[in-house]
Amino acid sequence: MNAYLRTLGAVVWKDLAAEWRSRELISSMGVFALLVIFIFNFALDLDPKTRSSVMSGVLWATFIFSGTLGLNRSMAIEKDRGCLDGLLLAPVDRTAIYFGKALANMIFILAIAAIVLPVCFILYGVNLFNPGLLLVILLGVEGYVAVGTLLAAMAVQTRTRDILLPILLFPVAIPVLVAAVKASSGFLAAIPMEEITPWLNLLLVFDVVFTAAAFMVFDYIVEE
C-alpha cells in the first residue's frame, strides 16, 4: 500500500511541479472558463430570477469544456516526449499512475472552479458558496475526471486526439453531468433535500462505477 501511495504521490507531485513552472494548463483552462462565463452572461442577458435557474447549467458547461482542454493537454504532455513510455517502464502498479494523473487533473479543474465561482458570483449575482453545491462540484468533477483521464489515455494514442476526446467523453459523461446539473440546481433553488438526494446518489454511483471501470481497464488501454 505504501509503494502504491508513493507512486501515486510521485505522479501528482510531478504534474503539479511541471504545471507550476509552465502554467500551461491552468492558464488555458482559466482563460477558456472565463470566456465561457462572459459569453453566457452577455448572450443570455437574464433577469435575476432566471439567472439563478440557469446558473448550474452555465457552471457545468464551463467546467466540462475547460476540463476537456486540461485532460487532453495533461496526457499530450506525457505522449509528446515519450514520457508515457517512461511511466509505463517503471516497476509499479499502473493503476497508481492512473490515479495519480486523475488526482492531478482533478486538482486542476477544482482550481478552475475556485476561480470561476467568485467571478460567477460577481457577474450573475448568485451566491454559489453553498456547502451542498461545493459537494456536488467535488463529486461531479471526480466522476468526470475518472472517465476523462481514462479516455484521454486512449485518445492520446491516436493522431486525432484533440477532437477524439470530446467525441468519446461527452456521451459517456452524460449521466454524471445530468446528475450534477440537477443536484446543483436543487441546491441553488434551495429545494427540499429529499428531492436532491436521488441526484446525489446517482452522482455517487456513477463516480464509483467510472472509477472502478477505469481501475480495471487502464492497464489494457495503455498497453500497445
Add this chain to the structure above:
Amino acid sequence: MADAPVIEVARLVKRFGPKLVLRNLDFEVRAGEFVALLGPNGAGKTTLLRILSSLASPTLGHVRIAGHELPRQAAGVRRRLGVVSHLPLLYGDLTAHENLTFYGRMYALDGLDQRIDEVLAIVGLAARRRDLVRTFSRGMQQRLAIARAVLHDPDVLLLDEPHTGLDQDACEMLDTILRRVASEGRTVVMTSHDLSRIEDLATRFDVLTKGAIRASVQKSDVQRDGILRFYRQALESASGLNERQAA
C-alpha cells in the same frame, strides 16, 4: 564475461492487425554482451525492443529477461531494465534533478540524492542539475536520458537509435558515456543505422530484416571496417532467401 543468457527470445511473432512484423524470431544475449541490432527501416528492430522492454506484448512466442517471463512477470523485468530511445522520456518543465527525482521515486530508490549526483556526474551534467530540461540541447537531453536509464542500476540496457538527431560532438560524448555504462558489466542491446559508430561500441552484430535475425557475428570474427560488408551480405542473403521462398 559472457555466460548465461540474460535475454532469451524464442519463436517470437508480433502482428499488428494483418501486418506480420516479427516472424518466429529467435534471439539470445548473454550477460555482459553489447549487441548491435542492425537492419533497414521497418525491419522490426523497434518492435523487438518494445517487446523486450515490456511496452508491447508478443502475439506468440517466449520472451524471458533476467529469468522473468514476459509479459506475465513484467514488473520483475522492468526493475532490471533501462531504456533509452530517440525520445528523451523527460519532462521539459522539470529540472534535470527533478526529472531524476521523479523517476527515482517511481523505482522506490533509497539514497536517491546521492545516486542522482553519481549519475549526473557520469553524464557530465552535474553543473546543470538545477536547469530546466527544455533549456537543454538535444545532446544534453540524450545524456540525461542515459542518466535516467541507469539511475536504478539496471542489468540490461536497451537503446533504440540513441544517436538520432545528435551532431558529431554530441555523438562522441554519448559514445563515451555508453562505453562507460557498458563497461560496468551491463548487458546492452542497441539499434542503430550508423554502422561506423556502432562498430566501435558493440561486441556482437545481429542483422534483423523482414522480421527475423538473418545473420549474427562476433566482433572478434570481423575484420576492421568489415561490418559494412557483413551487413550488406546479410541483407542480400535475406533478400535472396525471400525470393526463393516466393518462387
